[in-house]
Amino acid sequence: MKATLRKLLGLVLLIAISPFVNAQDAPLGPLTSVTEFTIKPGHTMQFREGIKAWKECYLKDGGEWTWRMWERQQGEGTVYILATNMPNWAEMDKTDEKGKDCQLLALNLINPHVETATNHITRFMPEISNTNAFGANLIRVSFFKLNQTNGYKMMEVVKEVEGIRKSAGLPIRGYWYNWQTGDPNSPNYHVVTGYKNYAEMDVMQDSVWKSVEDASGKKTRDELQAKFRSSIESTWSYIYKMDEEISHLGNN
Structure with missing residues (x-):
């Protein structure tokens, strides 16, 4: 997920280096930013409506960032996974000006319905x-x-x-x-x-x-x-x- 949207959603990132990251002996694949949202009980519809409102605003402003939102089908609680690809770590340095006008939508329509949110980075192994x-x-x-x-x-x-x-x-x-x-x-x-x-x-x-x-x-x-x-x-x-x-x- 782009740094701009992370700021808009007010996420707290839990990041620590994994002890089993292998030495690179093969071509590097792209990175994927993965954010897991645990939704407050009874707030799933409001969360989805908030995301749809933010998406409409973002695309209306000409936003080009792409993402997939996955709903977990089993396990405790209601969990959504937001996944987006990045070619490299340098992508994290970029800002997306297109989403700034939609900040209040995220703060008012999305954040109140999220119980917890964690973000991690993974790398594809081609x-x-x-x-x-x-x-x-x-x-x-x-x-x-x-x-x-x-x-x-x-x-x-x-x-x-x-x-x-x-x-x-x-x-x-x-x-x-x-x-x-x-x-x-x-x-x-x-x-x-x-x-x-x-x-x-x-x-x-x-x-x-x-x-x-x-x-x-x-x-x-x-x-x-x-x-x-x-x-x-x-x-x-x-x-x-x-x-x-x-x-x-x-x-x-």
Whole structure:
């Protein structure tokens, strides 16, 4: 999210450097700013109407910034995720003059309905991700928090697994992200898998580990799976659906 809008919404950022940011041995992907809004109970409609009013004002002023707003489908409370891509860190130095006239709308129509808001930065990892342009409106996001002892092993396994699958002619399904900032409860990585609709989730596919076993044998599968599990402190997942009315994808 652009710095200007963060100021308009009055967000308090919780930023600390992640201990598992890898040394760069592959081309850098773009950054994504991810802001999680927990909405006050019973205030979802007012929050959405506030965002729509701000969006209308911003676009009327000629604003060009684009974003996706995702609603979490499971878990406690009502949670929205605002995600926007940035080519690099220098984007954070820029200001968006187009949104200044809409400041009061944010202060009066959005902020009162937000219980908490946190912002973090992630980086896309193209070398181990699906190469197709992302366009799904329904996604499953799996998060991985690494342990201090073996956390470094996780990406070793992911890269080897995707190499095995690629050699076997199998597609890479997910879009991987490395968290560049994080608080004590943040994950270190997450992977996004897109779906056309909920019905597509019913389509049975072999698991990643089954595909590794088929391609390289049970011994390799067991070794990689044990190494992967030894690196993880915790893992969890949610499904998110994009709210198109309060998103802005530009002309794409």
